[in-house]
Amino acid sequence: MCISTEFLAEAVYLSVDPYMRAYSSKLKPGDTFLGSQVAKIIESKNPKFPVGQHIVGYFGWRTHTISDGGTTTFGNAPMIVPNIGTLPLSLALGVLGMTGNTAYFGFLEICTPRVGETVVISTAAGAVGSHVGQIAKIKGCKVIGVTGSDEKGKWLVNELGFDHFINYKTDDLDKALSECAPEGVDCYFDNVGGDISSIIMRHMNNFGRISVCGAASTYNEKEAKASTIQRSMISFNLKMEGFLVQRWNDRWNEGIQQNLKWIKQGKLKYRETVTEGFENMFEAFTDMLQGGNVGKVIVKV
Amino acid sequence: MCISTEFLAEAVYLSVDPYMRAYSSKLKPGDTFLGSQVAKIIESKNPKFPVGQHIVGYFGWRTHTISDGGTTTFGNAPMIVPNIGTLPLSLALGVLGMTGNTAYFGFLEICTPRVGETVVISTAAGAVGSHVGQIAKIKGCKVIGVTGSDEKGKWLVNELGFDHFINYKTDDLDKALSECAPEGVDCYFDNVGGDISSIIMRHMNNFGRISVCGAASTYNEKEAKASTIQRSMISFNLKMEGFLVQRWNDRWNEGIQQNLKWIKQGKLKYRETVTEGFENMFEAFTDMLQGGNVGKVIVKV
Numbered sequence: 001m002c003i004s005t006e007f008l009a010e011a012v013y014l015s016v017d018p019y020m021r022a023y024s025s026k027l028k029p030g031d032t033f034l035g036s037q038v039a040k041i042i043e044s045k046n047p048k049f050p051v052g053q054h055i056v057g058y059f060g061w062r063t064h065t066i067s068d069g070g071t072t073t074f075g076n077a078p079m080i081v082p083n084i085g086t087l088p089l090s091l092a093l094g095v096l097g098m099t100g101n102t103a104y105f106g107f108l109e110i111c112t113p114r115v116g117e118t119v120v121i122s123t124a125a126g127a128v129g130s131h132v133g134q135i136a137k138i139k140g141c142k143v144i145g146v147t148g149s150d151e152k153g154k155w156l157v158n159e160l161g162f163d164h165f166i167n168y169k170t171d172d173l174d175k176a177l178s179e180c181a182p183e184g185v186d187c188y189f190d191n192v193g194g195d196i197s198s199i200i201m202r203h204m205n206n207f208g209r210i211s212v213c214g215a216a217s218t219y220n221e222k223e224a225k226a227s228t229i230q231r232s233m234i235s236f237n238l239k240m241e242g243f244l245v246q247r248w249n250d251r252w253n254e255g256i257q258q259n260l261k262w263i264k265q266g267k268l269k270y271r272e273t274v275t276e277g278f279e280n281m282f283e284a285f286t287d288m289l290q291g292g293n294v295g296k297v298i299v300k301v
Numbered sequence: 302m303c304i305s306t307e308f309l310a311e312a313v314y315l316s317v318d319p320y321m322r323a324y325s326s327k328l329k330p331g332d333t334f335l336g337s338q339v340a341k342i343i344e345s346k347n348p349k350f351p352v353g354q355h356i357v358g359y360f361g362w363r364t365h366t367i368s369d370g371g372t373t374t375f376g377n378a379p380m381i382v383p384n385i386g387t388l389p390l391s392l393a394l395g396v397l398g399m400t401g402n403t404a405y406f407g408f409l410e411i412c413t414p415r416v417g418e419t420v421v422i423s424t425a426a427g428a429v430g431s432h433v434g435q436i437a438k439i440k441g442c443k444v445i446g447v448t449g450s451d452e453k454g455k456w457l458v459n460e461l462g463f464d465h466f467i468n469y470k471t472d473d474l475d476k477a478l479s480e481c482a483p484e485g486v487d488c489y490f491d492n493v494g495g496d497i498s499s500i501i502m503r504h505m506n507n508f509g510r511i512s513v514c515g516a517a518s519t520y521n522e523k524e525a526k527a528s529t530i531q532r533s534m535i536s537f538n539l540k541m542e543g544f545l546v547q548r549w550n551d552r553w554n555e556g557i558q559q560n561l562k563w564i565k566q567g568k569l570k571y572r573e574t575v576t577e578g579f580e581n582m583f584e585a586f587t588d589m590l591q592g593g594n595v596g597k598v599i600v601k602v
Contacts, residue, residue, distance in 0.1 A: 197531065214531075215529065218529050224529045225527060226526060228516065228525045228527045230491065230543065231323065232543070233513045234514070234543040238542070239540070239542045241534070242537070242538060247538060
């Protein structure tokens with residue numbers, strides 16, 4: 001006897017993330033675009049996924065999905081949205097989802113920040129960057145955010161408690177770092193790659209740590225070139241590690257619960273840039289890639 | 302009462318190393334060029350450094366040096382040459398000195414190789430590269446050396462036991478790696494940086510490790526550009542660490558003794574490219590930077 005485990009899920013919120021740009025080059029015309037969503041189960045033959053339940057599924061850019069509860073082409077198996085009380089369900093894609101765990105594990109496990117150290121974050125006003133900076137403050141670090149507008153920078157400093165911001169479009173990054181961090185940089189959380197990263201790495205202290213989360217500056221080119229970083233790595237005994245957040249799948253709930261706790265304690269703030277309408281996903285995506293967002297980008301169906 | 306600790310040392314062998322090129326840009330005209338040497342003490346007021354004793358000193362390119370036994374501008378305090386029996390004294394600059402410890406600690410501590418893994422080494426026929434490859438074989442790895450001539454490559458494979466060599470000047474590195482290492486690369490010991498490293502990193506396996514020892518390809522330019530490596534680091538969860546060998550100063554003798562043991566067991570071979578005459582140091586140095594050497598470059602006074 002064959003028991004069906006299928007259910008039908010209807011998208012409620014869709015996630016829009018920089019990493020999609022990196023993976024999109026692997027897609028062929030006609031393929032479903034990748035990504036995760038918060039969806040509501042509207043039909044079900046699977047007792048683990050009952051009708052009315054909200055889930056996070058890696059279903060791609062789709063409004064309706066038939067799933068058997070297994071892993072998809074794009075990622076993990078669907079997960080029940082954790083109990084987040086009266087907080088918005090969309091947070092399960094952001095600060096209480098993959099984005100939040102990317103910040104939590106990617107920063108703490110790879111940068112291993114210590115009290116009093118100086119932390120630099122690129123794409124600091126994005127969903128992950130703004131979250132990492134706040135964790136760094138919770139851990140007693142000095143935090144410098146590199147971002148693309150003064151408006152975003154002021155949000156980081158005035159609302160989130162960053163110590164400094166640098167506008168890479170209008171400031172001389174090298175000079176600004178010498179001024180903001182004359183003591184040198186101990187941890188660098190990298191979302192961009194390219195020359196911004198090469199310059200930041202020249203300001204690092206001996207035995208500094210670099211967490212490579214994204215390389216947004218290089219996603220549009222097959223062979224992006226930048227100043228090499230190997231000499232900085234040798235001179236300062238630097239350690240650099242890239243990561244995909246799925247490596248911490250077995251600790252997933254730890255990250256969610258800690259971030260939830262920090263939100264409830266008022267230590268972790270978040271912002272969402274929400275676009276209404278499934279048909280506007282592409283615009284939300286390209287706008288984000290050009291830096292039009294603050295915090296997590298969400299499309300509400 | 303002031304007791305003099307001075308002694309006079311006369312150079313016997315001088316070391317010629319790629320790292321000197323990196324540091325030379327910090328020197329001003331008239332400065333002594335940096336480097337280490339095996340020297341014989343010919344006068345002494347210091348009982349720890351008696352007349353007739355051979356030492357390794359970081360005295361720079363000099364034939365005669367007055368030292369007080371302390372650290373110098375260029376490195377560690379002078380060390381007594383370890384007891385190496387009937388082996389040549391020049392080895393204290395190479396396989397039984399800084400070069401050997403660079404290979405020993407830089408490879409084992411940062412690449413943490415495991416039996417059956419695949420290791421790629423750039424500048425594989427140099428003093429450090431040829432040594433690293435032999436340690437990798439001792440540890441049960443498959444070893445691929447990237448070098449600049451078939452002659453050197455044949456030495457690596459036929460004499461030192463490397464599994465493959467790739468001539469980066471005549472082979473298509475990307476294609477050759479796919480052929481030599483279809484299983485992917487687990488450890489990369491990097492002496493060159495630049496595009497060679499960017500290409501090798503695209504062939505790495507998940508959780509691969511990269512030890513950044515040198516960046517010879519970039520020493521002649523202030524702002525050398527190459528294809529960025531951050532996307533490879535993310536996609537494959539790579540860990541990369543740069544180092545200066547002095548970080549293992551407190552374990553210095555461990556490296557010397559292990560390398561000496563491997564030499565006596567016939568597991569570790571070495572070659573020296575020796576130039577006679579102090580006045581020929583500059584030529585020996587520039588020849589090495591152009592790949593004219595095999596193994597360790599030494600100038601005999």
